[in-house]
Amino acid sequence: SVIKELVPHVPLDESRMMAKLNANENPYGPSPKVIKAIADSVSLGNRYGHGDAAILIDMIAEKEGVKPENIMLGPGSTDLLEKTAIVQFQQGGNIVAGDPAYMSIMNTAQAMGGNWKAVPLTKDYAHDLKAMAAAVDSNTNLVYVCNPNNPTGSITDAGELKKFCSEVSAKVPVFVDEAYLEFLENPDSQTMVGLVSEGKDVIVARTFSKIHGMAGLRIGYIVATPERIETITNKVRSTMGLCVTSLKGAIASMQEKTFLAQCKSQNTECREYVEDEIKKMGFNPIPSYTSFMIFPIAMDGREFMKSMYEEGVGIRTYQMYDQSWCRVSMGTHDELAYFVDTIKKVTKA
Ligand code: PLP
Incomplete structure (x- = not known):
């Protein structure tokens, strides 16, 4: 690396x-409406947040143009990066990902006994999609693409990435981390979420930590096929890990424009x-x-x-x-x- x-x-x-x-x-952040929603919901803290999680999931599904069963929430997208890696690397194997990139999922994959096949970025600091596709082998259990990338701040062309995700996801799940998507000029045309509706084994991660200004409140989500989501929910994650005040805050933030x-x-x-x-x-x-x-x-x-x-x-x-x-x-x-x-x-x- x-x-x-x-x-x-x-x-x-x-x-x-x-x-x-x-x-x-x-x-x-957080926005004044979010602060108020959280303040107003503190007294609900004796109850679990499953009902609010269901409301937030419905709102996210509508915004993303997918079904509620395509959405899974986590306390920040970090949790979903980690849980995906825990499930995928229980028997080792390798993760194919750009280098340098955001390390969370590689760190967990490696902690589980997996190997990181690090693929250098191109000279423009884009993901080298050709080299990444070539790096996928019979031991690859996950491909990770951070777009836009951290720590480089750089972008990989959305059209090329869509083609890559479509092809590679036929062999192995592709995790696309879109934590910074909303800062792009035209985020809707650059997200990989549409591939999930087509049934591709693509996992798209988003967060309330960046554009919503809620980093310390810990809400993130993935959009993926119901089958892929079940491999995680059945084992290591449910809505049990979510905090009711943060859910109320995220619900309020979804209504912000x-x-x-x-x-x-x-x-x-x-x-x-x-x-x-x-x-x-x-x-x-x-x-x-x-x-x-x-x-x-x-x-x-x-x-x-x-x-x-x-x-x-x-x-x-x-x-x-x-x-x-x-x-x-x-x-x-x-x-x-x-x-x-x-x-x-x-x-x-
Ligand atoms: N993914 C990327 C690319 C990030 O830069 C970050 C945070 O900096 C995260 C995921 C994790 O964010 P969170 O767990 O707060 O959703």
């Missing part, structure tokens, strides 16, 4: 942070601002389609992170392609202006 995340010297002291730009959170549109436009505006500013300093970011941006830095990654932390700026650093990289999440405009000033100071750009 070409990717290694660098761990900080000291834990990030959140109370001293001027700009929390390390976890791809949405600085504007203006708030979500504002989050998206503020994200785009901030991303353009950061891109301009860091390019002026001589950095060369990978074009981002997400709520974060990554670029190579000349400084040692851990030294850079330490200096940024000392100034109250939380970012992430990675070692990739024999090079240190800084990944910055789109916070508020003020936080990003502070990030820009701080990186100037720290790198003396």
